[in-house]
Amino acid sequence: MYFAKEVLDKCSNLRVQWEDEVRRLINKKGERKEAFTTVSNHEIKRLYTPEDIADLDFERDIGYPGQFPFTRGNQATGYRGRLWTYRMFSGMGTARDTNERWHMLLREGQTGLSTAFDFPTLMGYDTDSPKALGECGKCGVAIDTLEDFQILVDRIPLGEVTTSMTINPPATIMWAMYCACAQQQGVPLDQIGGTIQNDMLKEFIAQKTFMLPPEPSIKLISDTVEFGAKHVPRWNTISISGYHIREAGSTAVQELSFTLRDGMAYVEDVMERKGLHPDEFAPRLSFFFNSHIDFFEELCKMRAARRIWAKVMRERYGAKNERSWWMRFHTQTAGCSLTAQQPYNNVVRTALEALSAVMGGTQSLHTNSLDEVWCLPTDHAVQIALRTQQIIAEETGVANTLDPLAGSYFVEKLTNEMEEQAWEYIEKIDSMGGMLAAIDQGYPQMEIADAAYTFQQQLESGERVMVGVNKYVTEEAEECPILDIDEEVEQDQLRRLNEIKRTRDSKAVKRTLDDLRTACKKGDNVMPYCIEAVKAMVTEQEICDVYREVYGEYQDPGLF
C-alpha cells in the first residue's frame, strides 16, 4: 500500500464533502464542457487524489532514477549530471548549404547533429532520376554520392560530435558513407557515435517511405545492428520511432504501444536471425517519441515507456545488463500541432511541448521552428527554436531536480493508465502473430486512420480547439518570412553528379556492386560491401537498385 490506511480514510471522508460541493456548483453553473479529454481523447477526471494511486508500490512502480524499472529516469544524476542534447533536425539544399547551417547551429550552442535528407535521398533515388523531379533539396539535403557526404561533414570532427541521420530504407548506405568519412578523417569506427533512424516497421505503419517488402527490410536492419554491435559500439543502430505514428494521427497510447511493439519485433529478429543475446545489442537500441500539445499526457507517456521497456527487456527477453533495460529516447515536438494560421503562435506551442519532453526525461530534443508549416526554417526561426531549449535548461529551473512531477496523484495515475492501455495493444498484436502479421492485416494502419479521422471530425465540429484555426481566428492572414529553395540547387546537384559518374572508376563501381549483389543473395551482412561501394563513388540509387532487384519492391496496400 502506497498510503497509510488513515490517509486513505481521511481522503475518502473529505471527498464526500467535495463531491457535494461539486454537485452544487454543477447544478448551478455547469462546467465548461461535457467531457474533458486529452488530444488523444483520453478522459481526464476533475481531480486526482491519493485514492487514485492507492495500489501503487513505491519500489515496483516509481523507485529511484537509475533503478529498475527506471520510471524516474535511467541515470542516478539525470539532468544534473548531463543536460539533454540539443539536437536540431536540419538539412536543406546542397551538402554545402547544410554544412553551413550545421556550423551555425553548433556555434549557437547545439550539442548534437541531426540530418534531414531530401525526398529522393530518403526514397533511394538519385537527383537525376525522373522520380526526383522538383524534389531536390526541398525538404532536406540531397546526397547522391560519398562526395556529397564529405562536403556535408566538412570540418565536423566525427570523433567528437554525435550525428543522428533520419534515413530509413537507404540507412545502410548513409551509414556506410558516414563510416567512410570517419575513416578518411582518421577516426576509427569504434570512436564514432550517432544514430540512424533505420526503422522500417513504422514506415509500413505510418510514414510510408518504403522501398523493399517487410521481410528484407528487417533483414537489413538486423545487419546494421550486428555490424554496430561488432564494429561501431557507440552507435545507435535503430531509432525506434513513434513520432511519425503520432504525426499520422494516432493517439498517445497507440504511439507508445506500436513503437514498443516495433522495438520488440526488432529485438526478436536480431536474436533469431543473428543469434545475438540481447545484452550484445540492446544497449544501442534507441527510441524517438513525439511531444504533442497535451502537456501531461506526453510526459506520462514517456515515463510509462521507460517502465514498459525495462520490464519487456528483463522479463520477456532475459536481458541481464542494466543498460539493456534502459529506454533512451530522442524527442521532437509535434509538427502536426503547429498551425499555418498565426504562425508566431507556434513558438509558444513548441516551447510548451519541449517543456513536457524535458519533464518526461528525454535524452535529446528537437524543437520545431514556427514556420515549418510553410517551409524549411529560416535561420532566425531555427534560432528561436534552439533558444527555447536553452531557456528551459538555463532559466526555468525544471532541470534542477530529477523527475519533479513524480508522486503527483495525477501524473502517477495517468502514467499507470497509459501503461495498462499500452499493454492491451501489445498483447493484441502478440495474439495477431506479431507486428509483421499485424501490419500485413492492416491493423495498426487502420487504428491510426480511425484516430486521425476522429480528431479531424472533432476539429471540424469545434469540439477540439486549435487556436487561430477554429477559435480566435483573425481575418487578416498573418505572414512570416519564408525560406525558398532555389531551383538552381537541382541543376547544381545534377552537374556534379554527372561529373562524378563521368570521372569515377567504372570497373570499381561494377565490382563493388556485383559483390554487394552476391552478398545480398547469400544473406551476408551487407554493411562491409556498402562501405566499399560508396568509397568507389557508387551512387545511393545504384545500391538501392541492387536491393530492389534482389528483394523486390513494396506495394502500398491502400487500406481505408
Place this chain on the structure above:
Amino acid sequence: MNKGMVLARESENAEQVHNRTQQIVDRVQAGDVRTVSRLIRHIEDKNPKATEVIKALFPLTGQAHVIGLTGAPGAGKSTLSDALITNYRKQGKSVGVLAVDPTSPFTGGAILGDRVRMQKHAEDKDVFIRSLATRGALGGLSDAVDEAIHVLDAMGKDIILVETVGTGQSEVDIMNNAHSILLVLTPGMGDEVQTIKAGVMEIADLFVINKADQPGAGKLLNELTRALDMADSFSSGWRPPIVTVENLAQAESFLTKVDQVRVTIDEHYELLQNSDVLRQRERRKAEVQLNHALDSALVDSVVGYLRTNGQWQQILQVLADKTNDPYTLAEKIVSLVYTLDWEQRLESLNIADA
C-alpha cells in the same frame, strides 16, 4: 469546356443517332480511353442515352476471357490482380480491370481504393483499370458491371479481370458475369470452416490460398481439399484446383506461384471452349442480362415516371396509412400500362427480326 458529342438530341433523326452511335462504337473499338470511361460512366448513371451504344456494342463482344476474383476483404485480391496483370502482359495479352468497392449505404459515397495496388500499370497503354462503386446493388456487384464488361470486350481487351467486394453470398452474382472464377482465401481471417460454405464453394473454378506462409494455411488447405473430396461431382467435369501462394517469401517464388494461377485459369478457359460448358454459361449470362434489361425497360421506366410526376410519394403515403396494399396498387398500375391484348401482341414478336 465541353468536348465532343452528345449522345442523342430530341430533334435528331434516326440516321443522325445511328451515325453518332457508330462513331462512339468506332472509338471504343479503337481503344479511346476517354470514350470508354465516359461510356461506362453513363452506364453507371443509368443514362438512357447510352442504350443505343450498348445495343450496338453487344454483337461485338465475346472475344475476351472474363475472370472473376472474389473473396473476403483483406484476402489480397488486388495484390493478386496486380501480379496477374503483370503476368498476362508478359504473355502479350491486353488487360481490362473492373474493381468494385462498396457504396456507403448512409452517404451514397465510396472510396475506390483497389487501384492503389495496381497503379504501377497506370502507364501501360494496354491495361485499362476502372473502379466502380456498387451504388446500392444488393448482389455485391455494380449493376453496371455487365455492360462495362461488354465495353472492355469491344475495346479489344483479351483478358478482363472483375474484382468484387467479396462479402460472402454476394459472390454468387459473379457467376453470371465471368468465365473463370477465382476464390481467394487467406488463413487466419476468421473461421476457415465458415468461409467454406455452400454457394460460395460451388461457384469457384479455382481456389487461391493467399498469404500461405501465415499460420493456419495448412489447416485451410486440408479443409478445402476435404470439402472438394466430398462433392459428388463437378458439373463441368473440372475439379477446382487449389493453388497456395506465399507472399512474404522472396519475390521469385511469389511470381512462380502467380504464374501457376494464370496457367490454371488458361487451362480452365480452354476446357470451357472445348466443351458445352461455355455455351451453358453464356446462356445463363444471357438470361440474367435479359432479365436486367426487361427490369430496366418495364419496371424502371414506370417507377421512374411515377417518381418524377409525384405520384410515387402519394402511393407510398397510401401504403403507409394502410388505406391500400402494394399488391392491389401494383395490379392497377400494370393494368394501366399494359394494353388489353398484350399477350397476343407478344406472341406475334418476331424474335429473329426484333
Place this chain on the structure above:
Amino acid sequence: MADKTLRILVAKPGLDGHDRGARILARAFRDAGFEVVYTGCHQTPEQIVNAAMQEDVDCVGLSCLSGAHKALFPKVVDLLKKQGADDIVVVGGGIIPKQDMPFLRERGVQEIFTPGTPLDDIISWVKKNVSPRDDL
C-alpha cells in the same frame, strides 16, 4: 435517372508519403456522397493523369508536402490538357507557401487549400465548382 454522382481522384504526386491529409480528405468526400478514387502516394504525373482518364473523374485533388508542387502540379494540368481532358478541374493542397499560389493558379490549378482549411469548405468548393462530365 439518378442525380449524378461526382467522381474525384485524390492523388499524391512525387516522393512524399505523408498521406494523413489525403486519406482524411478521401473519407470526407465519401461521407459527402462522392465516389473517391484514391491512387496512393508516390505517383508520377503520368500515373495520375492516366488514372484520371480511365476513371472519368470530374476533379483531381493533389496533395504534396515535399515542396515539389511547383514542378509536379503544373505537369498534371499540362498532361490532362494534352489528352484532351482539360475540363477536369485540378485542385491542390499540402505545404504550399502563399508566394507559390499565383504561379500555380496561372498554370491551371484552380484552387489551393492550405493546412487548416475546414473540410466542409473544401467539399463545398468542389460541389460548387465541379460538375459531372456529361457528354461523350
